[in-house]
Amino acid sequence: MTTLVIGANGQIGRQVCAIAHRQGHPIRAMIRSAEQRDWFEQQGIETVVADLEDDFASAFEGCDQVLFTAGSGPNTGPDKTLLIDLYAATRVADEASRQGLDRMLMVSAMRAEQPLQAPEKLRPYMxxxxxxxAYLRSSKVDHVIVKPGRLTDDDATGRVATSLDETGGNNQISRANVAQALVYLLGQRKIRNHETVLLDGEREIAEALGD
Known part of the structure; x- marks a missing residue:
């Protein structure tokens, strides 16, 4: 019942790994290089070195679900956005299906379905x-797609919303709250083929996302 966390060394990924490990969820952190291993080993978190721009199939062995929270980052160009946020995500969905994983959880973005309405520099990403x-929806693996709003570095509150109507138009969410919500979803195996917007709000995560 191990979850492979792809993008484990990112700002959300590290928090997911730490929280999940503390709560007793078996996880494996996929990292790009051995130099990233120290932090995870200090936490007692299992790691596997694999590159999204190379062959990463062996990282899935022994896992039954995968969380994709990788991203090309704000300082790369559209080429890396295509390779990581699009192509790598589709390859992960294919590998999850090929190896018979139970679910794939995808960290997407709110309003990704309207890329032309995003600021110009964000349009390739969206x-x-x-x-x-769209590729994940049409794949053979069950999925959960989480669509956070604008990310902040605020502390976790453990309280979220799933629509702008709940927040009065506030489109923000802390990375810490995203991480807590993702860990909750990791343990809710009956939630599948489901999509949700995720924002800072007033409801407890279990209430907002269902149990």
């Missing part, structure tokens, strides 16, 4: 997320 989400 288009990549839109296409990756």
């Amino acid at each position: 288009a990549a997320k839109f296409a990756a989400d």
Whole structure:
């Protein structure tokens, strides 16, 4: 019942790994290089070195679900956005299906379905997320797609919303709250073929996302 966390060394990924490990969820952190291993080993978290731009199939062995929270990052160009946020995401969906994993959880973005309405510099990213989400929906693996709003570094509150109507139009969510929500979803195996917007709000995560 191990979850492979792809993008484990990212800002959300590290928090997911730490929380999940503390709560007793078996996880494996997929990292890009051995130099990233120290932090995870200090936490007692299992790691596997694999590159999304190379062959990563062996990282899935022994896992029954995968969380994709990888991203090309804000300082790369559209080429890396295509390779990581789109192409790698589709390859992960294919590998999850090929190896018979139970579910794939995808971190997408709110309003990814409207990339032309995003600020110009974000349009390639949003288009990549839109296409990756569509590919996952049509794949053979069950899925959960989480669509956070604008990410902040605020502390976790453990309280979220799933629509702008709940927040009065506030489109923000802390990475810490996203991480807590993802860990909750990791343990809710009956939630599948489901999509949700995720924002800072007033409801407890279990109430907002269902149990």
